[in-house]
Amino acid sequence: MTQYTITELAREFDVTPRAIRFYEDQGLLAPSREGAGGLKRVFSGRDRTRLKLTLRGKRLGFTLSEIRDLLDLYESPTDTLPQLHAFLATVVRHREVLERQREDLDATLEDLAQYEAQVRAMLDGGAQPPK
Template identity: 75%
Template sequence: MTQPTHYTITELAREFDVTPRAIRFYEDQGLLAPRREGANGLRRVYSPRDRTRLKLTLRGKRLGFTLSEIRTLLDLYDSPTGTTAQLRAFIDTIAAHREMLQRQLEDLNTTLSELTAYEEQGRALLAAGIDKRARRSKAA
């Protein structure tokens, strides 16, 4: 089966389960560059390259990349492959994102530990309160 040579905004929205508004937003951010057709160029026509860029944009968002980071990675993807500068920029972007995620993970682990301690304290207080009431009712 051959791949289509162009896509409509509706087709891409359906395929990737996003709204046409989201696709237009990515276009405004310079992540997609559809061709314009029809009266006054109102109809957007997306190429296989745009489809791939949308797919990579959505994957980048799921991985927590900012739109700026995604744009950098997409631009690297589009540039001639095999250049040392391209690979360094790619590695630098990935490393910076990994470091940010590592800091977030440490923060989350700290928060989870604190919440566990608070929960245990609350349960202990609750159990102590129930025990006191049970002893009072037996004494009466």
């Protein structure tokens, strides 16, 4: 069974050990403990996969609670209808949020393009921008 130290995972995923400890505190990771007093964390392949999925979920904008629910679904039998419905609802809700954000970004980019065109026209015509 492959095992990882916190330093190895931090280096591999370009995160701080503190971030990994935070995800552990949030119940997203569950390393075993070794050494005197159980101070050394030992992460399994399962923990590595959960960290990878957690970081992917964060990049996609999921909350830690949503990520925890998705990780639980990932590890559960896939024929559980209530879990599949919950997963679908989370994905649909998140997609709707991202689509609204995309609309806002498109509108902002359009506004910026208009301002840029106006300023370029002023500069090309030798006019001074308003003060």
